[in-house]
Amino acid sequence: xxxxxxxxxxxxxxxxxxxxxxxxxxxxxxxxxxxxxxxxxxxxxxxxxxxxxxxxxxxxxxxxxxxxxxxxxxxxxxxxxxxxxxxxxxxxxxxxxxxxxxxxxxxxxxxxxxxxxxxxxxxxxxxxxxxxxxxxxx
Numbered sequence: 001x002x003x004x005x006x007x008x009x010x011x012x013x014x015x016x017x018x019x020x021x022x023x024x025x026x027x028x029x030x031x032x033x034x035x036x037x038x039x040x041x042x043x044x045x046x047x048x049x050x051x052x053x054x055x056x057x058x059x060x061x062x063x064x065x066x067x068x069x070x071x072x073x074x075x076x077x078x079x080x081x082x083x084x085x086x087x088x089x090x091x092x093x094x095x096x097x098x099x100x101x102x103x104x105x106x107x108x109x110x111x112x113x114x115x116x117x118x119x120x121x122x123x124x125x126x127x128x129x130x131x132x133x134x135x136x137x138x
């Protein structure tokens with residue numbers, strides 16, 4: 001993997017952590033460092049935890065989340081405790097974020113937010129709306 005690809009992935013992970021931090025609070029969000037072995041599950045890039053919202057384990061991807069990878073991830077996250085919400089956030093170049101949550105059976109991922117803009121503030125606001133920020137957590 002090239003340095004440019006790694007840099008883009010790292011930048012996308014930081015942006016995902018920042019978006020989550022605007023809802024959960026910065027102190028309740030952690031960008032997991034893949035090189036420090038702080039992710040024993042091999043899935044989590046960013047995690048967030050704060051009542052009343054569920055604990056979110058987020059895998060950040062760039063541009064694509066193909067069906068084969070969806071099946072592979074489903075097999076991994078199907079083992080997580082029900083108190084955890086596994087998600088995959090895909091940062092699509094020049095389009096913005098697509099946010100998927102694992103809905104379980106039959107190993108499906110639901111795209112609960114698809115942005116058509118890369119505007120950070122619009123994305124934060126749309127995420128807040130999607131998770132019920134103004135009316136309680138989901």
